[in-house]
Amino acid sequence: MDKRNEKLAWLGAAVAVAGLLLNLLLATRTGLLALPTLLPIHALALAVALLVAARLRLLRLAGEEQRDVALARREAPDAGLFAAETEAGAFTQARSRNEFERWLLPWFAPALAVGLGLWAYLLARRLSALAGMPTQPLLAAAFLAGESFILFLVSRFLIGLSRETPARLLRGIGAYLGLAGLANLPVLAAALAAEAEFTAADRGVALGLVGLILVLVVELFFRTIAALYRRARPGTPATVYESRLAGLLTDPSAWTHSVASALDYQFGFQVSETWLYRFLRRALLPLALLNLLVLYACTCVVFLGPEEEGILERFGRPRPDAWQLASGAHLKWPWPFETVRRFPARRIHTFSVGFVAEPQAQPPTLILWTMPHYREEDAFLVANQAESAAATGAVAEAAVPVNLVSVNLPVEYQITNLFQYAYRHAEPDRLIEQLAYRSVTLELAGRDLFAVLGAGQEQTTRALLTRLQGETDRHQLGVQVLFVGLAGVHPPVGVADAFESVVGAVEEKEASLLNAQAHRNRTLPAAAAQAARIQMESVAYRTRRMEIARAEANQFTQRLAANDRSPAVFRARLYLDTLGGALTGIRKYIIATAGAREVLTFNLEEKPNLDWMDLGAKPEEKAKKK
Numbered sequence: 001m002d003k004r005n006e007k008l009a010w011l012g013a014a015v016a017v018a019g020l021l022l023n024l025l026l027a028t029r030t031g032l033l034a035l036p037t038l039l040p041i042h043a044l045a046l047a048v049a050l051l052v053a054a055r056l057r058l059l060r061l062a063g064e065e066q067r068d069v070a071l072a073r074r075e076a077p078d079a080g081l082f083a084a085e086t087e088a089g090a091f092t093q094a095r096s097r098n099e100f101e102r103w104l105l106p107w108f109a110p111a112l113a114v115g116l117g118l119w120a121y122l123l124a125r126r127l128s129a130l131a132g133m134p135t136q137p138l139l140a141a142a143f144l145a146g147e148s149f150i151l152f153l154v155s156r157f158l159i160g161l162s163r164e165t166p167a168r169l170l171r172g173i174g175a176y177l178g179l180a181g182l183a184n185l186p187v188l189a190a191a192l193a194a195e196a197e198f199t200a201a202d203r204g205v206a207l208g209l210v211g212l213i214l215v216l217v218v219e220l221f222f223r224t225i226a227a228l229y230r231r232a233r234p235g236t237p238a239t240v241y242e243s244r245l246a247g248l249l250t251d252p253s254a255w256t257h258s259v260a261s262a263l264d265y266q267f268g269f270q271v272s273e274t275w276l277y278r279f280l281r282r283a284l285l286p287l288a289l290l291n292l293l294v295l296y297a298c299t300c301v302v303f304l305g306p307e308e309e310g311i312l313e314r315f316g317r318p319r320p321d322a323w324q325l326a327s328g329a330h331l332k333w334p335w336p337f338e339t340v341r342r343f344p345a346r347r348i349h350t351f352s353v354g355f356v357a358e359p360q361a362q363p364p365t366l367i368l369w370t371m372p373h374y375r376e377e378d379a380f381l382v383a384n385q386a387e388s389a390a391a392t393g394a395v396a397e398a399a400v401p402v403n404l405v406s407v408n409l410p411v412e413y414q415i416t417n418l419f420q421y422a423y424r425h426a427e428p429d430r431l432i433e434q435l436a437y438r439s440v441t442l443e444l445a446g447r448d449l450f451a452v453l454g455a456g457q458e459q460t461t462r463a464l465l466t467r468l469q470g471e472t473d474r475h476q477l478g479v480q481v482l483f484v485g486l487a488g489v490h491p492p493v494g495v496a497d498a499f500e501s502v503v504g505a506v507e508e509k510e511a512s513l514l515n516a517q518a519h520r521n522r523t524l525p526a527a528a529a530q531a532a533r534i535q536m537e538s539v540a541y542r543t544r545r546m547e548i549a550r551a552e553a554n555q556f557t558q559r560l561a562a563n564d565r566s567p568a569v570f571r572a573r574l575y576l577d578t579l580g581g582a583l584t585g586i587r588k589y590i591i592a593t594a595g596a597r598e599v600l601t602f603n604l605e606e607k608p609n610l611d612w613m614d615l616g617a618k619p620e621e622k623a624k625k626k
Contacts, residue, residue, distance in 0.1 A: 005167050006056040008158060012173035013049035015154050016042050019147055019180060030140045032194065033127060033202050034187040037209035040119045041183055044112060044216070045176035048241055051108060052169045055237070058097040065093040101238065106227070109241040113220040120213040127206055134194045134202060141191040144184045151181030159251050172242040178250025179243070183209055192336055196316030219243055299335040304328060309345035309415075311422055314338050324418060341422060345415040348482065349429070353409040353436045354378050379404045380441055382449045403449045408488035411436050411468070417478030424476050432479060435471040443467055457486045 020042040027035035134140075158174030161167040186205045193201035220241070227240045302325075304310050310325035311318055312332060316339075325340065332338040355377045382405050413432065415421050425431050443464050444452065452460055465484040472479050563570045 003060065005161075005170060006053055006060060008161065008167070008170055009049055009053035009056055009173060012154065012158060012170070012177060013046055013053060015151065015177060016046035016049055016180075019151065020046060022143060022147060026140045026143055030136050030191075031134045032137060032140055032187070032191060033134075033206040034190045034209060035140065036126070037123055037206050037213070038180065038183055038187060040116055040123075040213050041176065041180045041209075043119075044116065045173060045180055047112060048176055049173045051105075051241065052173055055097075055100070055105075055169060058093065058100055061093040062097045105238055106224075106240070109220045109224045109227075112241060113217045113224070116213055116220075117217045120210050120217065123206075123210050123213075127203065127210070133199060134191070137191040137194040141188050141195070144188045144191065148181045148184040148188070151177050151184070155181060155250055169237060169239070171247070172239060175243060175246040175250050179246040182249055183212065189336075196313075196336075196339075198316075215245065216243055219245060296334060300331060300333065302330050302332060302340045304330070304340075304342065307344050307347040308342050309418055310340040310342050311418065312338060312340055318419070318423075343415060343418060343422060345418055345421075348412050348414050350410060350412050351429075351433055351436075353411060353433070353440055354380070354407040377406045378437075379406055380444045382444045382447055382452055384449055405444065405449060405452060406488075406490055407440065407444070407452075407486060409436070409440060409464075410483070410485050410487055411481065412483040413472075413479045413481045415478060416480045417476075420476050420478030424478065428477055428479070431475065432472060432477060435475070435477075436468055436484075439464055439467040439471055452486075453489055457489065461486055 020039060023035050023038045023042065026032070027039075155174045155178030158170045159178070162169070162171035162174060186208065190202040190205040193199075220243070223240050223242075223244075227238070302310065304325060304327045306327050308327055310330070312323050312325055312330075313319065314333070315337065319338070327346070330340070332340065382403050384403050411432075421428050443460065447456065447460055461484055465481055468484060469481045472481060559570070559574075
């Protein structure tokens with residue numbers, strides 16, 4: 001056996017060492033997060049290459065020893081020394097090879113898995129701690145492109161030789177080197193993205209490669225466990241450390257071989273020998289390349305929706321001549337030379353301030369202050385000017401000049417300056433939300449609680465709209481605030497009971513004031529009317545007394561004149577008038593008999609019913625007839 005395969009294994013080890021050192025140097029120089037994740041794959045290829053080189057060397061030495069023993073037997077067949085010697089005797093190369101295959105080889109795959117697992121854990125911790133802008137990413141991209149090409153050539157060469165039985169062990173080295181070359185491609189894309197100041201791609205690629213390493217760890221563990229229960233084929237070397245995933249990714253022809261074997265087994269004849277299968281096998285690669293070319297050509301066309309506008313970037317910067325794209329179809333250079341950033345510039349964006357709603361939750365049918373409205377509600381400070389102004393003495397020291405209130409504040413805005421919105425700030429949507437929270441906090445801090453809860457809401461919303469628009473203009477966000485509304489204002493749920501008690505006390509106070517005002521409005525007019533009535537009665541009494549006194553004085557004067565003219569007539573007339581007035585309404589009886597001796601008894605009681613004995617008219621009727 002010659003040393004060709006052994007030299008090829010050392011060649012694979014040298015390529016793995018060169019890639020390992022180059023990636024380590026690039027990672028130190030550029031600071032790309034994805035570059036250190038390539039090191040475990042190169043280290044895995046190096047370890048497999050060293051193992052394969054040692055196995056090939058032991059195999060070669062054992063074969064040479066066996067040929068020497070066979071030659072010695074042919075030259076001296078009766079020699080006792082060679083007759084008693086076996087193929088795997090003590091201190092022979094065959095025994096060393098058997099011991100190597102028996103003890104070292106089964107533990108090699110688990111050791112690789114443990115080492116890769118620890119390395120992946122350290123890389124994951126480093127990714128969570130590091131953050132920074134890569135330097136010279138184009139330098140890394142240039143070296144990675146050349147490295148990928150060299151790894152591809154070496155991998156294809158080793159995998160092609162491994163199809164021959166003597167070189168079967170070279171397949172593992174070629175598969176891991178090809179996997180390293182494929183892993184370089186996303187790192188190359190991440191370096192180009194970092195040049196375009198899109199650093200998120202670097203971290204994403206790094207996390208993806210860490211996930212690939214963990215998949216290799218799991219595969220090595222499962223292959224080790226499966227090897228314990230699987231009977232080894234005679235004449236087939238053990239290759240537990242090889243990755244089936246790496247083989248499928250780096251050797252697409254293995255897929256067609258597996259498919260052909262499955263078809264032959266299912267149909268019962270050699271389907272792989274038919275002309276159709278051979279045609280498809282020959283045309284599969286050109287068809288795949290054509291599909292990839294068509295897909296790549298599709299990156300030259302971009303479609304923007306009715307609500308969208310785009311920014312055309314060339315090599316990561318806005319194209320100077322025509323950077324803004326309207327809705328519709330547009331042609332551009334293929335990726336990554338030109339890219340389009342989409343923005344919903346014609347859509348009205350909406351967000352809410354003051355609460356976090358449950359995802360896909362129905363709005364409550366009954367809304368009370370004592371019940372939570374949403375999953376999370378923020379509390380804002382508002383002034384308590386009335387209580388602070390009214391408090392005096394010890395109450396003033398205990399009074400708090402602020403209150404807490406929860407608000408549901410919908411905000412609507414639209415993009416007006418696309419360039420400012422895209423390039424002035426990294427996260428403009430989040431910035432406008434933070435500005436809205438800041439505006440609400442500052443505006444409510446200068447408002448009275450009951451003004452916000454009551455009739456002052458419209459004035460508050462106008463002030464919030466003006467303040468928020470001023471903040472967005474100051475930060476050059478390139479948006480226009482269309483609407484700010486106080487959809488719901490209520491005290492926090494934790495103090496709602498106490499607030500309702502305070503509100504109830506305020507309402508009772510207002511009711512008492514209104515009742516007192518109603519009593520005043522009812523009592524004062526009645527008292528004024530009564531005072532006016534008493535005053536008018538006094539005036540009438542005075543007028544009556546004065547007129548009566550004047551009349552009496554005038555009557556006395558007239559009587560005095562009548563008495564002077566005829567005293568006897570005046571006195572007789574006055575006597576008769578006085579007697580007539582005094583006897584008015586009194587029943588009078590006239591007895592015409594003079595000197596009679598009879599005793600007359602009169603019943604002076606009034607009879608309710610008259611009988612036939614009471615004839616004649618009553619005195620009242622006689623008086624009316626007179």
